[in-house]
Amino acid sequence: MTEVLVIGAAGKTGRAVTRALLARGVTVRAAVRPGSSSAVYAGVPGPGTDAAPEVHTVPVDLESGAGLPVAMAGVSGVYHLAPNVHPDEVGIARRVAEAAVAEGVSRFAFHSVLHPDDASMPHHLRKAEAEREIRSFVRTATVLRPAAYHQNLVDAALAGRMVVPYSLDSAFTNVDLDDVAEVAALVLCDGRLEDETLDLAGPEALTVREMAARATAVLGRPVEAAELSRDTWTTGPGASLTAQARDDLLAMFRSYDRDGLVGGVGTLRDLLGREPRTWTDVLADAATA
Ligand SMILES: NC(=O)c1ccc[n+]([C@@H]2O[C@H](COP(=O)([O-])OP(=O)(O)OC[C@H]3O[C@@H](n4cnc5c(N)ncnc54)[C@H](OP(=O)(O)O)[C@@H]3O)[C@@H](O)[C@H]2O)c1
Numbered sequence: 001m002t003e004v005l006v007i008g009a010a011g012k013t014g015r016a017v018t019r020a021l022l023a024r025g026v027t028v029r030a031a032v033r034p035g036s037s038s039a040v041y042a043g044v045p046g047p048g049t050d051a052a053p054e055v056h057t058v059p060v061d062l063e064s065g066a067g068l069p070v071a072m073a074g075v076s077g078v079y080h081l082a083p084n085v086h087p088d089e090v091g092i093a094r095r096v097a098e099a100a101v102a103e104g105v106s107r108f109a110f111h112s113v114l115h116p117d118d119a120s121m122p123h124h125l126r127k128a129e130a131e132r133e134i135r136s137f138v139r140t141a142t143v144l145r146p147a148a149y150h151q152n153l154v155d156a157a158l159a160g161r162m163v164v165p166y167s168l169d170s171a172f173t174n175v176d177l178d179d180v181a182e183v184a185a186l187v188l189c190d191g192r193l194e195d196e197t198l199d200l201a202g203p204e205a206l207t208v209r210e211m212a213a214r215a216t217a218v219l220g221r222p223v224e225a226a227e228l229s230r231d232t233w234t235t236g237p238g239a240s241l242t243a244q245a246r247d248d249l250l251a252m253f254r255s256y257d258r259d260g261l262v263g264g265v266g267t268l269r270d271l272l273g274r275e276p277r278t279w280t281d282v283l284a285d286a287a288t289a
Pocket residue numbers: 007008009010011012013014031032033034036037038039060061062063081082083084085111112113114146147148149152
């Protein structure tokens with residue numbers, strides 16, 4: 001790989017993928033939202049580090065497609081991830097895939113989600129549709145389907161209170177975002193994974209109640225698990241979202257109540273060639289960071 005374009009590079013996932021590509025010596029072209037205040041983070045791979053000289057930012061508006069042809073020119077691979085619960089996930093996927101094909105980009109990977117065909121979650125179904133849309137344009141796209149990240153709950157655990165708007169007793173095989181990013185970099189650097197669909201789940205199924213108990217043991221201080229009522233979530237953390245994003249997340253919480261989010265660890269273990277990192281591993285690292 002000479003240079004890889006990372007879409008959504010200033011966000012949580014994009015920065016992890018950038019870090020993993022840099023670790024493999026790959027130069028990153030980081031697509032950032034024009035005028036975004038977070039764009040500065042795209043070139044800053046980790047906390048306490050300086051902007052990496054191997055990261056070049058380019059403005060791309062995913063909603064209109066403006067900037068995509070320039071961003072794609074001359075790159076050898078694209079890592080596409082969409083903004084969270086975006087209503088036009090499918091249109092964004094089409095614009096990115098079309099631009100990649102038009103510029104002759106040779107390798108394409110898409111960041112989907114575990115169980116995209118789960119009809120109880122509209123934003124999962126949009127990911128399934130985006131996968132199909134991409135594969136209708138790109139001859140050999142690789143699809144990564146990660147479980148929920150351990151990192152979603154780390155700050156709450158460190159603060160001593162894990163409050164979630166779904167059942168504390170549903171099971172999740174959460175995954176380390178950096179393990180997922182390592183696979184993303186592998187996919188872009190290794191042609192053998194072209195056209196594959198990869199479920200990426202963590203090594204153990206834990207409920208939030210069990211995660212809090214583990215956190216109490218790892219951190220050596222009490223970490224409480226608490227369930228937030230849906231009404232309190234809707235008028236509190238959910239109030240600043242668009243109605244569509246709020247409805248998407250409420251549907252996800254209902255699905256989590258019923259089924260949690262669970263997948264198999266085999267693919268991730270095989271691709272990493274080692275044990276994937278556990279909730280305990282991630283938390284212990286975060287506590288000493
Ligand atoms: N969190 C999980 O556990 C999990 C698990 C599996 C899959 N995923 C998927 O991972 C993807 C990324 O999630 P994330 O949490 O990393 O998202 P994120 O932190 O919100 O990052 C998304 C990035 O996209 C940028 N963006 C938003 N609108 C844009 C536009 N119109 N044009 C260009 N850029 C735009 C944002 O820019 P600004 O910074 O300016 O807002 C942000 O930097 C999502 O599709 C999600 O479904 C997440």
